[in-house]
Amino acid sequence: MIQNIEKLIVKYLTNSATATELDVLSKWVEDPKNKMLFKEFVETHVAINYNMNDPETKKVIEQFLKDIKKEESSRYRIVNQPIYKYAVAASILLLVSLTIFLNRNESKPNKVDPTVVNTPIEPGTDKATLTLEDGTVVALEKGNSFQTQNANSNGEEIIYKDGKGKVKELVYNYLTIPRGGQFHIVLSDGTEVWLNSESQLKYPIDFIEGNKREVELVYGEAYFDVSPSALHKGAKFKVINQSQEVEVLGTEFNIKAYKDESNIYTTLVEGSVVVDNGNLKHNLTPNQQYILNPNTNNFSVAEVDVKTVTSWKDGVFSFIDVPLKDIMKVVSRWYDVDVVFENKTLESIEFIGVLDKKISIDEILSIIKSTSINDYNINKKTITLR
Template sequence: MASKQNERIIAKYLINQASFKELDDLEAWIKKPNNEQEFLNYVKVNYSIDYNLKITDTVKTKKLISTLFKREKRKFRVRRIQRYSKYAAVFIGIMISIYVFKNVLFKSLDKDTTTPVIVTNIIQPGTDKATLTLEDGSVVDLEKGVSFITANANSNGEEIVYRIDDKKTKELIYNYLTIPRGGQFYVVLSDGTKVWLNSESKLKYPVSFIEGETRKVELVYGEAYFEVSPSTEHKGTKFKVFNQSQEIEVLGTEFNIKAYRDETSIYTTLVEGRVTVNYENRKQNLMPNQQSSLDVNTKNFLVKEVDVYNEISWKEGVFSFERKPLNEIMRVLSRWYDVDIIFDSKSLEEVKFFGVLGKDQKIEEILETIKNFKIIEVYEIKGKTIILK
């Protein structure tokens, strides 16, 4: 049985997100007796693979594998050319094996005779875009391919970076970064803290922090991943994130906060370091790989161990769903693709799905993958509305 660590590496490998160290580990594991078959069995049972690979035509498949190989080769050459041949061999072997089991896996599915899919509109995946509200109230659209410069920051349309203020700030001046549905953005604050913002999110932060005072930002709503510049680089000043009913206090760490307006719970997931969650005049320290959930209505507060990769994969361009109910998955997809999703049957909402999918895929490809794994029978796309049956 594949370990939890190997499960994560397999998932990352299949969507081209694995590091060299992870490839080392995966290669060593596959070389052991019976593990190649274990690899194939594990993926077949547990994962829905990119629907683009569901090809029964041998010529097309060989062409696709060749394309994937060239892409992987370019990536490795840029990183570490002397290690290329070792990993290229691993890549070819595994890709051929994947093709073999996929051909078997999808063979029966190709004979599916369910109602054909009805599509009346092409929906595009999300992209880098945001609106920046400046201190004077003016609003600027930030989008891929468009540059923007202020006295304090500059943006290339995919990120915005604030400059360190050489002059000592005496008054806090705030900017707001708002990410719409179908968007994402990355910001580097003036203290060097890095923040990744997911779709339908809003962050309030100062243009510059006051030296010696606690650094404070507010996640007004949505989801954000923080890589906080350590207090040791800022004369010991703490960093705090406020949002709705709680406050996160950190000294220098990485964590994820999910606080969407259409969800009743706030989730805080610690990746590394140490944070303290303050809520209802109480405090709770989190350890790495722990997640707290606070119900904003009942004030019920829970802490549990989680697979961190599944919680933060969104910032790496991946949807990683580990037996998540379909209604939760569809909320994620609706934000990224900026669509409304309707369930024809209430019972469908609680059906669970386990899959790793790329955020750059077309929505039709993702829906086809879910459909081919018998999670849904059919779907319809009408304008910006998707109906699941």
Template sequence: MEFKLILKKLNNSISPKEELVFKAWYQEKKEHRQFFNNVKANYNKNIEIVDIEEAWQKIVDRIDKPKPHKTYWKFAVASVIVGLLGTGYFLKDNILGDSIEKKSVIINENSILPGIDKAILTLEDGSQIALEKGASFQNNNVNSNGEQLVYSSKAKVSKEIVYNYLTIPRGGEFYIVLSDGTQVWLNSESQLKYPVSFKEGDTRKVELVYGEAYFDVSPSMEHKGSKFMVLNESQSIEVLGTEFNIKAYKDETNIYTTLVEGKVLVKSPTQNQVLKPKQQANLNLQDKSMSVATVNVYNEVSWKEGVFSFKGKPLKEIMKIVSRWYDIDVVFENKELENITFKGVLGKNQELEEILMTIKTLSILEDFEINNKTIILK
């Protein structure tokens, strides 16, 4: 296997992206941390991991008695080093196939590459600018190197507020700094409407028209007490200075607002709810009801760090996220697969085949077919 993250961690040869995968596993459970510390205490640099069973035997032989139950620790080892096809791992609800049959995989098109930094900037006069690596843009108020968009804090405010739109297509993501210093990370298939400059003393308002965005809001104290609001067709969020994530896709029936730091007030047509850090508001768009739950923040916002972290999500939901990033369509030929749940971490820089092969290798899929931009899961 190619990625032996525990050994790389102990050898200080782990890459930044592999470090993200390792941290997700390490922080997930007390038993994982306990296991890593046992391995570290009995580590021998001459150990070479070849496969899961051999890895288990060589590592466990060096761990002092009483030894942990073999089956549990086999999964612990697997969850780290099974990133064999990229910086990612998947576990299927405590079931890891003992034997893996080789099955045919049909690929009728070139490799499907992961998404990149790209967006469409729509200016106040309606003109559109394609933003992507290698294509720079600049005017009096904003400049872009093709990978980020930064608005000037010194832009003059006209009597009438002027708005720009930033639209992220499927297969893209983008980072923007608003004129007040607020940072926004936009995920695939998203659109943000915002002023070129904010009027001093007025509430700073932007609109997440659709999609997903992570906000790191410039504090009110730096703007003479001016509040910051994120609007959406179905809700609004009022903040004083905080970090939070909003997921409001057009093809979903719920809006999820996750608070990372600070304090926000989520307003819907039927109720208002103040969120504390690590809480998530779930607004049901069908009946307008809102519920609040404590969540693992890392799983909700890791997408902006180049990682997809899933915990107990059904494959149908996972593939919806994957389809936006790779700009593909997914068909479940075997409908029973839709509701199988997993926990795992995926690096967003992998080719699509690597992700599908990882899932297939763990005996989650019988087979899959890539036909142009359509993936068929069997």
């Protein structure tokens, strides 16, 4: 029971709890004993890097309790009211400077001081490599502007111009995001794409008016906010990769198709999409995730918390019962490091929590060390967990 409650607390703090979950949590916290457990949880797992003697932190905990307090049936009515949204927003702002991280193991290892070779490892930034139609390669990064006949970049995003239906032949560019990078692109039709670390997108510099709009996620992860087909003479939008095709009319969805992962994940945020794996087509509805194994072509569909899946594009990594091995894959891509598990049993330890993408690698490792690992070593760009 307590593990389920802990999960609900994290979902509440990350603004991803449903009205029903909030109701369960508010009833639970009415018990004075549970209120103390709630405070202990917040103090231990939310404010790991914060001075808990600070009076402001005490106020935050009390505010959490006030926000979550049961108010009869009004709980279901206030979730969309501005004051409640403001309270939740305040909680999220707190989490920008704090970190939640809960190890699913009950016991903690003995603490050993980590071995660190002083090599600065910085969080990722906005950067990409643009490959033009003639093969020219251009580095895009914050602080450097770039312009072509078809596009403009300020180093943090690249925006393509609408050709007003003049293009007669498709000409392609590639946008490649390295490890330690992310980038935002606006296609010529107005479709927005957020690309995560270690990703590549192939797309035309302009679309042929009235024809199907098609791009390719060669590998990696991308969030798409597609310009509606009604604005483009009914032209559908399609995202292809090696193992599947996703066709939409105008919607928001996330595709994760990394080369070092066994599955491809397509998550629908809003609207409707059709996923085609070459044998079968499947319609997704919002909050559904299509999971495809490209080696066997088998797939499954699951209900997911889309805010957790897509939080990466908003500056946060969210995890709910995720093995440490998978968490460190995310860390590896964002901080451009290699991770070695000297103790293989650590790989399967599950965590729930939130990590601000701007915090240092040392902070992340200290958080994990406080709950699960004996020691870690940083040597240049390699992290070893013991």
